[in-house]
Amino acid sequence: xxxxxxxxxxxxxxxxxxxxxxxxxxxxxxxxxxxxxxxxxxxxxxxxxxxxxxxxxxxxxxxxxxxxxxxxxxxxxxxxxxxxxxxxxxxxxxxxxxxxxxxxxxxxxxxxx
Amino acid sequence: xxxxxxxxxxxxxxxxxxxxxxxxxxxxxxxxxxxxxxxxxxxxxxxxxxxxxxxxxxxxxxxxxxxxxxxxxxxxxxxxxxxxxxxxxxxxxxxxxxxxxxxxxxxxxxxxx
Numbered sequence: 684x685x686x687x688x689x690x691x692x693x694x695x696x697x698x699x700x701x702x703x704x705x706x707x708x709x710x711x712x713x714x715x716x717x718x719x720x721x722x723x724x725x726x727x728x729x730x731x732x733x734x735x736x737x738x739x740x741x742x743x744x745x746x747x748x749x750x751x752x753x754x755x756x757x758x759x760x761x762x763x764x765x766x767x768x769x770x771x772x773x774x775x776x777x778x779x780x781x782x783x784x785x786x787x788x789x790x791x792x793x794x795x796x
Numbered sequence: 797x798x799x800x801x802x803x804x805x806x807x808x809x810x811x812x813x814x815x816x817x818x819x820x821x822x823x824x825x826x827x828x829x830x831x832x833x834x835x836x837x838x839x840x841x842x843x844x845x846x847x848x849x850x851x852x853x854x855x856x857x858x859x860x861x862x863x864x865x866x867x868x869x870x871x872x873x874x875x876x877x878x879x880x881x882x883x884x885x886x887x888x889x890x891x892x893x894x895x896x897x898x899x900x901x902x903x904x905x906x907x908x909x
Contacts, residue, residue: 686839714895718899724901725901726886728897731896733895739896742896774840784830785842786841787832787839787841789839790839
């Protein structure tokens, strides 16, 4: 694939609903990252995958947030019972080895009404 | 835990002016340092990176950064900015063998033609 893709690009949901955000990393990249970017803030690390396992989930803000990665490729970030403070741009990035340059997707803009 | 500080949150320049964006970090050991850029409506992308060797690093589009270990700094420079350099700039590091980067809050650069 050409780059990291994310879907949907925009998601508007009502408070209390569940949402799923998808990330397709660059083929062959073993490391995958999820970040959250709020207005005027930097990138907040959420979770990191190496292959299908997540050695570091320390950034997930609450137990309403979960993520999985299957086949060492596609990853899904799920937010249950969304709250208004979850509104942000959710970015996915991948890298060939965890220590190298990260390639970012376009992000999913989540709005919780 | 490590941290990254970008002291200039908003910078406004005229074309042909020189640019220096500050980035300081706190970590006592070995670090890898990055500058990422996000042009309006585009993905975050890598400008340049420092892992080891020559502390003066050249990146794309005429940007460079200098790693000064004694000052815990990795400032980004460009001798003459262009209108197309208008973007958000993020400094980041990985440290201590961790694969989780820490990002600064970003600097918004506006270049007037």
